[in-house]
Amino acid sequence: MGAEGADYFMVYARTDPDAPPRDGLSCFLVERDESVEVKTVYGLMGARGSGTGRVLFRDTRVPAENLVGKENGASHIFYRMMIPERLTSAAGCIGAAREAIEIAARYTTRRKAFGMPIKSFQAVNFMIAESLIKLDAMASLVWMTAKAVDAGIPHGRMRRMVSESKKFATEAVWDICYNAMQAMGGIAYTNVYPIERMLRDARLLSIWTGTNQIMNLIIQHEFYKELEQEVRGKRNVELDAPEAFNEEEKIYE
């Protein structure tokens, strides 16, 4: 139950200030006691059940047995944890998106304008179509990534695919909830339907567990690294161009 009601906190702390950033972090399981204070429980736009708050630790003593993994070895835990954390953020979007589309599709089947169900207007039904494409694309990407993670692909490739899934799915669910609201009109902005809540909840997903800008950072970084490890025996398609051997025209500086 977030900071508000948690009995335990998983805390990353710098334990070797002189080490490079990745090598100086340790991870602790901290029990709630009087040295742990939840300073502010934030009012949130969405995800209001999460009890998100700012936590202060004042001279908190943590028994050695509560060290998770190795001292100064928390970056490995963090990078490993981010795989399920980001992939579940992505996977959760599929369910929300599907529900938003169905609610909008049912409503637009019943709601009439000019004597016709509004689903017969292309402006409305194309929003449903665009949303379905995004839903199926996100579900495919998430499924492919989950299969690849289960198969134990190299960690760099895993990080790239998980980041792609997280970024794509969290932006797609936002677009889909937006479309659902747009297709339904004013009533979807009220709490008569759950679309307004879905939209508020969806907004968080592209921010937490690493913003989508950070996902882009990881995606390009891991891809350039993959490119450096050239696959032996792979045909170089660049050489298919009729003028491929005109080196004089390949000016890089």
Ligand SMILES: Cc1cc2nc3c(=O)[nH]c(=O)nc-3n(C[C@H](O)[C@H](O)[C@H](O)COP(=O)(O)OP(=O)(O)OC[C@H]3O[C@@H](n4cnc5c(N)ncnc54)[C@H](O)[C@@H]3O)c2cc1C
């Ligand atoms: C409701 C809620 C629940 C949360 N729950 C948890 C939780 O359970 N556990 C937890 O650990 N955290 C949690 N968070 C924190 C969340 O993970 C962070 O808010 C998020 O990672 C972004 O960090 P930041 O807020 O410090 O933004 P900043 O890092 O300050 O980023 C601000 C802006 O700068 C951009 N930016 C920053 N650095 C770069 C860069 N290098 N390159 C390009 N752009 C950059 C960001 O993309 C963003 O647009 C929660 C947050 C919220 C709102």
